[in-house]
Amino acid sequence: MTGALEGLRILDLSRILAGPTCTQLLGDLGAEVIKIENPKTGGDDTRHWGPPFVDGTAGKPTDLSAYFMAANRNKKSVALDISSKEGQRVVRRLAAGCDVVIENFKPGSLAKYDLDFETMLGDFPHLVYCSISGFGQTGPNASKPGYDLMAQGYGGIMSLTGEPEGEPMKVAVGIADVMCGMYAAVGILAALRHRARTGEGQHIDLALVDSQIAWLINEGVNYLTSGEVPKRRGNGHPNIAPYQVFETADGHVIVAVGNDAQFERFAGWLGRAELAGDERFATNPARLENRDKLTAILQALLYERASDEIIEGLEAIKVPVGPVNTLDRVFGSDQVAARDMKIAVDTPAAKDGRVSLIGNPLKLSKTPVSYRRAPPQMGADTDAVLSGISEPDSV
Incomplete structure (x- = not known):
């Protein structure tokens, strides 16, 4: 070739x-x-x-x-x-x-x-x-x-x-x-x-x-569409929630909930199924509006669990999740x-x-x-x- x-x-x-x-x-x-x-x-x-x-x-x-x-x-x-x-x-x-x-x-x-x-x-x-x-x-x-x-x-x-x-x-x-x-x-x-x-x-x-x-992609067009200057959100996403890094009992994980069905499964796995029915969190626009309240609830729950437990559990129910790898783990991975x-x-x-x-x-x-x-x-x-x-x- x-x-x-x-x-x-x-x-x-x-x-x-x-x-x-x-x-x-x-x-x-x-x-x-x-x-x-x-x-x-x-x-x-x-x-x-x-x-x-x-x-x-x-x-x-x-x-x-x-x-x-x-x-x-x-x-x-x-x-x-x-x-x-x-x-x-x-x-x-x-x-x-x-x-x-x-x-x-x-x-x-x-x-x-x-x-x-x-x-x-x-x-x-x-x-x-x-x-x-x-x-x-x-x-x-x-x-x-x-x-x-x-x-x-x-x-x-x-x-x-x-x-x-x-x-x-x-x-x-x-x-x-x-x-x-x-x-x-x-x-x-x-x-x-x-x-x-x-x-x-x-x-x-x-x-x-x-x-x-x-x-600048979505953030650039967010500004051009709304006229509002975007603000720094750390690891939070400007248009989706929850979509960020969470601290765990032994490190950090990424949870990237992309739709309402995933959020429902996520809430159920956490033992808080009622969150998916709460009008503050039931839809993505509502979750964005109430991002700080939701993040505080989720962070408290995830901090009680180990990273591997969270990754294995959410992968099993098809909720996007992943590690925050250091480079030794990156280049040592299969x-x-x-x-x-x-x-x-x-x-x-x-x-x-x-x-x-x-x-x-x-x-x-x-x-x-x-x-x-x-x-x-x-x-x-x-x-x-x-x-x-x-x-x-x-x-």
């Missing part, structure tokens, strides 16, 4: 997380990804974002931080200084033989190197050129830098996250970056579909803040093993010859993902890649 994107060649000028997330996904699907890294700075910023780092064969830390490895498998690393004339010449030679260029420089900053989308598409009209920035190529904030935390703050998700009386909270991982990378992958595939029909490349302008606003969500990739850089990574969630029946290359050390593929490109006078 071959990957769905086998034969696709991507020139990756991006760094940190949004762009690398996109190109790793495309690489898993079979694309060849050539990652350009600046040797003057030690490569991608995230190579230095540790510990933890992978220990090398000499027992010393390598430049493979866990953060870098999270988004950089299935790539070739080429050490190249694009601020130099030679570096710019090599990038253009590489681009001539690629299908996609992706970058996340500050808008307009690549123009001084003649590597901006207007110049590159003018010279190589077949390219799909994807630009990722904090606020996009247009608008009053286009010149401002973009970071995941800033995007979460500006785009509103932090105002919705955290305890009601606490401070606004970011999501624990760089979710604005990750989701931007996912949107980038979709945009690139759509642009490649257009090119297959017309022969035309195009520019994709993608902003961290735009993509974060896009996944479900993760069955779904190949923890993988190991061979690399000569590591002391024990392997590194552990998170698997790709896509399960394609005809063109499955593959893990062909471990995250590379900086510049590991420079000679191999550059020896195979065309001479300067051919582009």
Whole structure:
């Protein structure tokens, strides 16, 4: 079996997380990804974002931080200084033989190197050129830098996250970056579909803040529909109750009641069947209106029981329930093993010859993902890649 994107060649000028997330996904699907890294700075910023780092064969830390490895498998690393004339010449030679260029420089900053989308598409009209920035190529904030935390703050998700009386909270991982990378992958595939029909490349302008606003989803449309600014609810759901985390005798569980029939079964299992007939709690709108009273009743009842008892009991009557797992339990679970969500990739850089990574969630029946290359050390593929490109006078 071959990957769905086998034969696709991507020139990756991006760094940190949004762009690398996109190109790793495309690489898993079979694309060849050539990652350009600046040797003057030690490569991608995230190579230095540790510990933890992978220990090398000499027992010393390598430049493979866990953060870098999270988004950089299935790539070739080429050490190249694009601020130099030679570096710019090599990038253009590489681009001539690629299908996609992706970058996340500050808008307009690549123009001084003649590597901006207007110049590159003018010279190589077949390219799909994807630009990722904090606020996009247009608008009053286009010149401002973009970071995941800033995007979460500006785009509103932090105002919705955290305890009601606490401070606004970011999501624990760089979710604005990750989701931007996912949107980038979709945009690139759509642009490649257009090119297959017309022969035309195009520019994709993608902003961290735009993509974060896009996944406000129901809370965003709640505001647009009602005009009421949503408030933080901790682990509570804005439109369903009870749908949250509850403390138990020995930990926490999630109870996610999605309809009135489930609530009736839940109340019966708790020994409080009368709650389902109480006009304050009989329907979801009523439960939302009386959320605080209901939560207090349920919390008192669940606190008397162990987590496993609650999970087993509610699963038996088909009321949605689940644990709040720590990562040791996540990656130690039989479900993760069955779904190949923890993988190991061979690399000569590591002391024990392997590194552990998170698997790709896509399960394609005809063109499955593959893990062909471990995250590379900086510049590991420079000679191999550059020896195979065309001479300067051919582009």
